[in-house]
Amino acid sequence: MSMNFQNKIKKITKIATLFLLSVVFFILYLPRVVNAVATLAPTGLVAKAASSTQINLTWNTVSGATGYKIYRNGTFIKQVITNNASDTGLTAMTVYNYAVTSIDNLNNESAKSEVVNAKTLPTTNSAKLFITGDYELTGDINCQGMQYCLVIAADNVVIRGNGYRILGTKYLGSIFSGGIYNYGFDNIFIDNVIIDGFKNSINFENADNIKISNSRTLNSLNGVLLKNSINSEISNNNFSNYLDTALKLFNLTNINIKNNEISQSGTGLYIAIHTGTSIVGNNFHENKVAIGFADTKNSVIQNNIFSNNQYVSWPESSEMSDLSSNQMLHENNLFSLKVNGGSVKNRGDNISFIIQTSELPSGSASTYSITTMPQEQINVTRSGDTITGNFIANQEGMYSIIVESKDLKNNVRRQRFPLIVGETNSRSVTYYLRDIYPIHGQPANIVPQSDMKSANLSLPTSEESINCSIWIQAAIDEIPQHPYALISDIQLHSVYQLGTNPNYPRYIGLDPEAGWGQYVDPALQQDIPPAGTYSQYDNYFNGLDWMIAYPRDWYWLSFKLAGDRPSWQSTPINPSYAKI
Known part of the structure; x- marks a missing residue:
């Protein structure tokens, strides 16, 4: 065979090989490239809890998609052919994140959708009722001993209370509990209901278009806890007697707070990370802090009345658009x-x-x-x-x-x-240090089962003690017969125990603002010796010259004992007391 003929054969073989490779590419690989960019990520993904163990998902269909892959917390869990799915076998009261991709007939996968989350519902034995449609109270509902009473389990729900009560146990439950609880359901209207007790009276999160009106909440750690909400309104309500905060609001856009009465709480209104907030026509009175702000933008604060609060706090923000026509009457710390x-x-x-x-x-x-x-x-x-x-x-x-x-x-x-x-009448009043929680919201931001107890005018009927690891305190919780006074001297009579560990500062002191924590102004501290068994000791604070300008100022005076495992004991015969 000649050399030329061999070279021709080789050239023909190369051409044939390239042709066959081109055919394979166009048949097998080019459609994959085209389809990879033609399949779009799903939009409109929505996740809603269906029960304590199930979350339902829906999304918009994708043209050309033959199926969808579902990811929970970043991990693939299943593939479906419709634009909806259920995720089951989940844990109650747990937040799960979801994303969805689309696939075509060649199993090409799109980018992931936006990530959304949902939280499974409480278990059936921890809640009274699960509300999936409009609900009307025809009488009081007793939910004492339960963490949740009414649990919202659907969008577009109206709850009409008709003035009846939802009764719970004061402060009971976790930080997530609530008399009315909702995570993730929108368009909810609550009207004319009284919620008494619970850790939180109303606890809503990731819920838009919420309206709470003509209702009363009381005797909880927090009144309304609202987080991650758009276009909501809280109006014409009465919020009173909260150990922590009457209205605690986070991450909000366009919320109206108007014509509410907010009183006798640690903080009346605390609001953080928000824009477009309107606070109009509210009456804040007898709170330790009327308003606490953070990250304020474009807020309107108009025509509110602030009276007899321990503090009025304003946002330190140049972006606040309107602070006008408010009345701050008889407040401390204005001047x-x-x-x-x-x-x-x-x-x-x-x-x-x-x-x-x-x-x-x-x-x-x-x-x-x-x-x-x-x-x-x-x-x-x-x-x-x-x-x-x-x-x-x-x-x-x-x-x-x-x-x-x-x-x-x-x-x-x-x-x-x-x-x-002119001449004054010298009087004394004795407060007994009691193992009873105070009921007037002092100090702010303190929770039950803590170191704050009461100083009351009545003796205990049996032995009581106040104990903790490094500090204890008792705040006055009753106003004396003659409330307007100049406090000149205080005698603290302690029946106490106190360890010897030098790592814990040891002292007894006065705090005129009932602040949470062991800190006391050094000028108001005195030494107290350690005591391995219950012993008696008297401390005298003289020449105080403290003027009581308003009756509720008594509530913010507390007595503190700090050191190694402090304990105050009171019995009917030998109580610990403060003589003022």
């Missing part, structure tokens, strides 16, 4: 006033004082008026944030210096500072 020479004066004295002021974050300058009650001629000079003044006290009895400011946006702030003129 700082010092009467020269103390708060007890004689008739005819020239009483001089200094006031430190501050502006609201509305940014508009304020005008001030200073008056006295009984009314006296008063001389006032202002320099920047400092106001000095004086007046002659022509009468005997209780005087008040009243400071009022009004800014260009009609926000009014008023605070009263009392003092005593």
Whole structure:
């Protein structure tokens, strides 16, 4: 065979091989490339709990898809041919994340859909009723001893209470529990229901278009706990007597809080990570903190009344759009006033004082008026944030210096500072340190089964003790017969035990603001010796000059014992007490 003929054969073989490879590529591989970009990721994925062990999924169909793959928490779990599926065998009260992909007839897989989550429902023995449609109360519902009473289990539900009660056990349950509980279901309307007890009166998360109106909640750790919500409204309700917070709201967009009465709680309203919030026409009174803010954007705070709260707190944000026409009446810490020479004066004295002021974050300058009650001629000079003044006290009895400011946006702030003129009646009142939880919301952000107990006017009927590992405290929980007073001296009589471990600071002290924790102002601390068995010891705090301006100020005075395994004991015969 000639060389030329051999070369021709080789060329023909190469051409044939390339042709066959091209045919194979076009037949087998090119469609895969085309299909890989033609199959789209599913949209509109929705996950909803169906029970304590099942979550249902739905999504929009994908053109050209022959099936779908489902991923739970990033792991493939099943493949289906329809645009819906159920995931079963799950654990109750557990959050699961889901994503879905589409596949074609050659098993090409798309990118994953957006990830959504759902939370399985509580078990049937931990809840009273599962609500899947409109529900109307025809009488009180007793859910005492249960973590959940009504559990929302569907979208588009209306609950009408008709003024009846949902009764629970005070503070019972986990942080997720609630008298009315909802995770992930939208368009829920709650109207005219009374919720008494529970850890949380209403506990909603990942739920949009929620409306709560004309209802009353009380005697819980938190009133309404709302997290991750859009376009919701809380209006015309009464929230009172919460150990922690009446309204605790996180991660919200466009929420209206209007015409509510919010009182006697650690914090009236706490709201964080939110935009487009409207707080209008509410009445905040007798809370330790009226409002606590974080991450505020484009909020409106108008026409609210704040009275007799321990603190009013404003958001420190330049993005707050409107703070106007609010009234802050008889609040602490709006201004700082010092009467020269103390708060007890004689008739005819020239009483001089200094006031430190501050502006609201509305940014508009304020005008001030200073008056006295009984009314006296008063001389006032202002320099920047400092106001000095004086007046002659022509009468005997209780005087008040009243400071009022009004800014260009009609926000009014008023605070009263009392003092005593002339002879005074010296009285004493005794508070017994009791193993009873306080009921007036003090201190803020404290939970049951903690170190806070009560100082009450009544003796225990049997032996009681307050114990913890490094600190204990008792806050006054009853107002005495004569609430307006100047506290001059406090005797703390302790029947106590206290270990010797040097790693724990050992002291007894006073906290006029009932703060949670072992900290006490060093000026209000005294030493107390260790005691291996219950022993008695007296500490005396003299020359305090603490003026009680408002009756509820008593609630924020607490007594603390810190050190190694402190314990206070009270018996009917030999109680621990504070004599004021």
